[in-house]
Amino acid sequence: MAILTKDEAQALLKKVLGDSKADECEVNLNGTDRGNIRYARNSVSTSGRISQNTLVVASAFGKKLGVATINEFDDASLEKVVRRSEELAKLAPENPEYVPFLGQQKYADPITYIPATAGITPSQRSAAVAQSLQVARDNKVVAAGFLEDNTRYGAMINSKGLFAYNTATNVDFSITIRTEDGKGSGYATRGYNDVTKLDTKIVTQIATNKAIMSASAKAIEPGKYTVILEPTAAAVLIERIFFGLDARQADEGRSFLSLPGGKTRLGEKLVDERINIYSDPLNPELPTSTWNGDGRPQERVSWIEKGVIKNLSYSRYWAEKKGVKAVPGPDGAIMEGGTKTLDELIKGTKKGILVTRLYYIRDVDPQSLLLTGLTRDGTFYIENGKIQYPVKNFRFNESPVIMLNNLEELGKPERTVSDESNANYLIPPMKIRDFTFTSLSDAV
Amino acid sequence: MKRRDFIYLTGMGAAATMLPSIPVMGHRIHPEEALRTVDVSLKKQMSDVVLNAARSKGATYADVRIGRYLQQFVVTREDKVENIVNTESFGMGIRVIAHGGWGFAATDKLDNDSIARTAEMAVAIAKENSKLLTEPVRLAPQKGYGEVSWKAPIEKNSFEVPIKEKVDLLLGVNDAAMKGGADYVNSILFMVNEQKYFASTDGSYIDQDIHRLWPIFFLTKVDKASGKFETRNSLSAPMGMGYEYLYARPQDKIQGTTTLYKGRYDMLEDAKAAGVQVSEKMKAKSVEAGKYDLVLDPSNLWLTIHESVGHPTELDRVLGYEANYAGTSFLTLDKWESRKFNFGSKLVNIVADKTQAGSLGAVGYDDEGVKCGQWDIIKDGILVNYQVIRDQAHILGLPASQGCCYADNWSSVQFQRMSNISLQPGKDKKSVDDLIKGVEKGIYIVGDGSFSIDQQRYNFQFGGQLFYEIKNGKIVNMLKDVAYQSNSQEFWNSCVAIADERDYRLGGSFFDGKGQPGQVSAVSHGSTTSRFNGVNVINTSGKIG
Structure with missing residues (x-):
């Protein structure tokens, strides 16, 4: 058939x-x-x-x-x-x-x-x-x-x-x-x-x-650096926010979106006010199905607007219990950005590290959404607006929530594929300050 | 199956984030249908149709796998059954060599015309692929075994146990955890039965019956006032066993700082303890980052063995076949050839073993018809071997494959997968207490937690479930927010003590991922409690907003 x-x-x-x-x-x-x-x-x-x-x-x-x-x-x-x-x-x-x-x-x-x-x-x-x-x-x-x-x-x-x-x-x-x-x-x-x-x-x-550019990388000290994450690298971190938008987990107090006193961060500012994230099944660059597995319509939903959590996702049971609309979770998330290319972001960087790919991402602390993982396949030191030389790979321990509070600048969004989940997203390259690298890796 | 599909399947959310991706293959069936098996003589007839068709189209080698893959998942949370899933997947995968290249095709339409056509398609794909080859496939010789069979030595087929018994167990576990102090608990039973038939142009017809079981729970306690929460997962191991794994006996329990389980698992007792321990964890001292001597229980160490020794000794990774996905390996061929590469202290002996009873990787024959055995990987701290399959054996100058070939379904092509890889017990008589006694500043870690390692397997970071501070040879209190970071070679070189065989236990991975398209496999890792000196520990606590 x-x-x-x-x-x-x-x-x-x-x-x-x-x-x-x-x-x-x-x-x-x-x-x-x-x-x-x-x-x-x-x-x-x-x-x-x-x-x-x-x-x-x-x-x-x-x-x-x-x-x-x-x-x-x-x-x-x-x-x-x-x-x-x-x-x-x-x-x-x-x-x-x-x-x-x-x-x-x-x-x-x-x-x-x-x-x-x-x-x-x-x-x-x-x-x-x-x-x-x-x-x-x-x-x-x-x-x-x-x-x-x-x-x-x-x-x-x-x-x-x-x-x-x-x-x-x-x-x-x-x-x-x-x-x-x-x-x-x-x-x-x-x-x-x-x-x-x-x-x-x-x-x-x-x-x-x-x-070719990444061959014979130099070791530099781990620590806090300004980084430029290419969309492929950013996707595997930012998607952890998309996975964690479930209202029930937040209401039950066991999510990074939970607050003391049984409250949640719905309606609260979570990240930098320049962050806007939504999903839209009719976006021509990233179209998705207009209905989900249990028959609910998938419509344009704003998840984060000007840094504020605008919507959480609900199972039909939890929505009925809470008396709210049963919004299904994001299917193909879109993060807005600016107009600058990756090269322009690099040009405007005095000192920093260009991260092209991140690997083996795992949760470390679900309360702060602290993640660990490593850079891979091309990491470069930037000084005075230019890539100076390749650097050895790092392990990082960083939360995408903290990272989006340390935002310097967003570039032009592009469609990319998460190595971790295989999901497709529209995500900009992003410049982040104080990104935490905790150790060096000899891996190439 | 993708991670979010699993979350949809189980409705688990946060608990699912602690799991690897869980695959669901096949279609759901009535539980009783799982007990039906397919006649061996029919499978032999079908195999001969395929092998003849492949040969007649020009294949110089062909193998056929007829597989019936059964899975049952029972998923609960607190006092509710969330899902009961029965799946069956039945079909045939055909692999051939033609014009020096591999070809593969699979079908679930098992009439003679369809399977012969599928064999022809596999040959056609091999011929197409051969145009892009740099060198022809070289297959290690393998004698045919004739008609043989192998069955996992189980005592109680999990699929024969009524669903009600499983539901009652899990709801009992949840109740015990809640009474102990947990606010939320998810518990799951995963059960797998692979009924596999393999035939090849070498003259083997191999029928095998494999069983696996994994009982797990995830428990959370929330302090609503502060908004803090802690978790404690089960200390069970996934096993290559039947339901008897859940019939606990006193002789299988190891009493100590916390009760640990060997060969059989008391899920109810562990849930009770977990409820109490998660409350204790809420109040535990947050670890001070720094260097510590670590005493690692087998329930923690298995995952470190898996990631830092199991994966880098897979020869396909060493050669670059996984470069685009899982990665390559720091254990390059020159290190093995030197016979001097120091991978572990002199105490460290690591063995690959596909025959270990009760292990997840135990089979009679692998998925390319090679009889399984055991071999040394690290001998007295020196790298001596890898894990290979038939088309790699010549690279190491080996006369035959080591039997590491596996496909997770009839529809997936078989390739090199990890054997059981285990740390051998210490030769001197030493208990866990003996190991702790000598530690001035250390941490005793039980259970597996967060895990991450680079693509060449140098730099890793692991968490755990329970952490106990050791001061001057004694456990003084519980710690939290602990993760250890190290480099694989340095870590194994820092191994200063290994408990003796009395403490030997298996841990394992039920869903180890590799390959594109992704496939899973199940593999065990045995060890006794071991001590590693001067390992870097970080504090993982953080705050947002």
């Missing part, structure tokens, strides 16, 4: 719903066509193509819910999965936090599907990789990269009259270039809905330049 159209998906889902005998029934249908090529040591190592469809049926009797899933779509299998979910619902303990399914909703038309990406062929994929490998050979460096594209659709229906459909495409490319002597390493990554925007040659050249 390939990617189903809206009409095909609706017809299949109606058939499944017709078999239901439960008090409430909700059916989700998802499918993905995925292709990839992986390479290392200037040679292809693996490649594959996987096509998968999944049907999920949720049946409820009162507050008892059962869920069953199947990947066969003949009539007998469809009826079987409905019966199975109903049996599981009868066996399940009652969940006091059960919330009845949503009724009919209105969704904006999504802009996530690009035919060129859906139509990518194996030879286009290998040509893109061949171009990348050619850059590596021309520069006598060693490439390791990964190209993955996917076309997917999602549809849902329920017994309360809800129907939703979305289709989307995406391509992610990442490349690490190392010098032959292993003394320099550079990285670049791009993510797009539209594969025609991806130029593997240019991206590989960026990583190659970083690798």
Whole structure:
């Protein structure tokens, strides 16, 4: 079964719903066509193509819910999965936090599907990789990269009259270039809905330049430095704020957004007033689905406005309990910035460190959102507006909340991919003062 | 599965941030269906169809894996069951060499036409890939074993235990933790069964049945007045065992500063203790940063072994195959070739072992049909070996693979994954108390916490669950906000004492991530309590706003 159209998906889902005998029934249908090529040591190592469809049926009797899933779509299998979910619902303990399914909703038309990406062929994929490998050979460096594209659709229906459909495409490319002597390493990554925007040659050249420039780095003392974080480096820190926007955790007192006395930071100033973060499913640079997994519409939501926490995300249960709108969490977050390029930010820096990538990010203290991790694949010392020399990698211990209070300047946002979560974001390069590096690493 | 999908699955939020990414593969099934198995003779017939099809299209080597992967998760918080998930994934992965290159294709449509077509697709992909190769694949010779089987030596199949028993256990755990002093608690049982069949053109037909289990809880106490909170996670280990791991026996408990568990786990007792300890942690002294002698319990040390020894001795990382994702390794081939590279004090002996009973990595044969065994990685403080698979053995001049090949699903291509890697017990008779006795200024650390290491595995930082200050040979009080930072080689060289075999226990990772697209694997690390002198400790407390 390939990617189903809206009409095909609706017809299949109606058939499944017709078999239901439960008090409430909700059916989700998802499918993905995925292709990839992986390479290392200037040679292809693996490649594959996987096509998968999944049907999920949720049946409820009162507050008892059962869920069953199947990947066969003949009539007998469809009826079987409905019966199975109903049996599981009868066996399940009652969940006091059960919330009845949503009724009919209105969704904006999504802009996530690009035919060129859906139509990518194996030879286009290998040509893109061949171009990348050619850059590596021309520069006598060693490439390791990964190209993955996917076309997917999602549809849902329920017994309360809800129907939703979305289709989307995406391509992610990442490349690490190392010098032959292993003394320099550079990285670049791009993510797009539209594969025609991806130029593997240019991206590989960026990583190659970083690798060559970063060779034979000097050690400088760890401590507090002004840093310029490229968007790829900033994304893995800032996304920890996006992950932590859950209202229930904050209300329960176990989040960086909790305050003494059972209060939260909703409505309070958290970071520098130049920080604005929102999500918008119809942003042309970073479009996302216009509905989420439980059928709630995804709309433009402001999360941080002029440094103030404007919204928290809610499960439907917690929103009902609190008597507020059940805003789903950010899907594709956008951080506003300025107009300066990365080069212009560097030019305006007297002394500082350019960080191009951060790695192995882990929580250290959830109360302050203190994170640790390391710089990787190109870290450079800046003096008098110029990159002077590469420096050895550092371990940092820093909170993105504290960091956004120590903001000097924001550059022009660009779309980037988080190495940690694979999520895509629009994030500017940013200049931050007093960023805390705690030790040196010999890693290249 | 991505991290945020896991949060959606479990509805856990903060607790989920303490976990690695949790994959959910396959589709949900009725619990009873998990007990159905697929007939071996049918799997052999299907394999022969595939191997013949691949050969006829020009493959010089082919292997086929027919896998049925079952998972069951039971997820609770406080007095509620949040989710019960049953998944099954059944299908076939085919790997071939043609024109000197690897090709892989997978299908869940298992009629003869479909599997033969998939074999042809794998050959076609191999031929396409070979155009971009710099050198052909060199596969270490491997004799066929004929028709053989291996079963994990479990006592109680977790999938046969009624869901009610599991729910009752977890809700009991939550209740005990809350009564002990916790405000919030999440508890989860993860259960996995891999029914794997492997066949290759070498003449092996291998049927295996593997079981794994991981009971965990995360507990939080909040002081609403100050807005402060503390957490304490379970001291359990994920194990390559059946449900018997949860049938605790007195002889499996180690009584000390806190009760520790060996081979069997008393989840209820640990939850009670955790409730009390999290309250104690609220009032504990915040550590003063500086150099300390560390006495590390196996529940903490396993993760340090995993990150600082397990990963850098993976040969694919050393060679650069993981450069774009997990990274490379500081243990370059010249260090191994010198036979002089000092990686640990003379006390340090680290062994790879794919046969250890109860461990997560124990199998009879790996996912490319190599019989598993054990070998030295560090001998008397010297690096002596790596972890390799068939297409890497020639690089070390080895006559055969060490059996480190694994794929997390039939739909994933197998590649080099970590073996169980364990620190051997000290040869002299020494208890944990003996280790603590000699410490003037130190910290005794139990349980694993935050962890981070660079891409070549030099610089690391680890936290823990429970920290106790040692002064003049005695534990004096609890500490908090502790993390230790070191360099892998310096750290292992600072090892001055290792407790004897009486203290030997396993820890492990249930979801160790590697590769692109990402795959997980499960691996154990054994050790006894060990002492490391003069390690840098930082204070992790901070304040915002």
